[in-house]
Amino acid sequence: xxxxxxxATFIASGLTVVSSRPIFDQARGNSxxxxxxxxxxxxxxxxxxxxxxxxxxSVTNRNDGMAVLTANFVRDxxxxxxxxxxxxxxxxxxxxSQESLFSAPEAIIEANAYGVGYRNExxxxxxxxxxxxxxTSNPIGAAIQKLLRVGIETRPVQSPFLRRTATYSLTYxxxxxxxxxxGIVYTRSSLVSxxxxxxxxxxxxxxxxxxxxxxxxVYGWYLAQQEFNYSVTKQGAVxxxxxxxxxxxxxxxxxxxxxxxxx
Numbered sequence: 001x002x003x004x005x006x007x008a009t010f011i012a013s014g015l016t017v018v019s020s021r022p023i024f025d026q027a028r029g030n031s032x033x034x035x036x037x038x039x040x041x042x043x044x045x046x047x048x049x050x051x052x053x054x055x056x057x058s059v060t061n062r063n064d065g066m067a068v069l070t071a072n073f074v075r076d077x078x079x080x081x082x083x084x085x086x087x088x089x090x091x092x093x094x095x096x097s098q099e100s101l102f103s104a105p106e107a108i109i110e111a112n113a114y115g116v117g118y119r120n121e122x123x124x125x126x127x128x129x130x131x132x133x134x135x136t137s138n139p140i141g142a143a144i145q146k147l148l149r150v151g152i153e154t155r156p157v158q159s160p161f162l163r164r165t166a167t168y169s170l171t172y173x174x175x176x177x178x179x180x181x182x183g184i185v186y187t188r189s190s191l192v193s194x195x196x197x198x199x200x201x202x203x204x205x206x207x208x209x210x211x212x213x214x215x216x217x218v219y220g221w222y223l224a225q226q227e228f229n230y231s232v233t234k235q236g237a238v239x240x241x242x243x244x245x246x247x248x249x250x251x252x253x254x255x256x257x258x259x260x261x262x263x
Contacts, residue, residue, distance in 0.1 A: 020032070109213070
């Protein structure tokens, strides 16, 4: 193909636009592919310019002195940066972890009713090979004491973990996610409304258990992961990725005097 001055697809840098099409990539999200053809020197120069603007590029040189440049953009390069919409990828998984026997909801409720000394008294009784005085009226504590005596201190817990990854270009005009330096716990309703979660994901987010919790404790989604990264080429960045994750559990998130902010 010849490079023709004055053609509709001829651009100022001396390249011809061969094709332009939208692409969906499961790994990278939405992108736009544009193919250019021109002299090898012009292609090399323009490829560096596009890379600096955040495009992924590949160049194929031909024997006739021409070259083909393929560029992938996060958004349609023919539109303004303000038209870009970030690509969001959501996932929800169940992750297993080990937690203290005293963190079980039933143990928290029983300890709250018992008052000061619940855990200390049980652990001291085990350390001294004695029977805990509260065994008769506190069945959960009695069960914990038996487990501690045989060296079992934790229990396996499966908890939902919700994760969102946002992908956008370097020229995206929207506000980036700001990393929080304080622990935050979202109620289910607040999580759904704050982050605009809709079906089919919304219906897969479990509801809170029916069991009540003592004052100062809530079922909620703790902001457990905050990550920012961007892919880099020799000439410049390619795309920006922001990942946030929420772990469901029981948290000390009372309106005042709590370890976490409740929202």
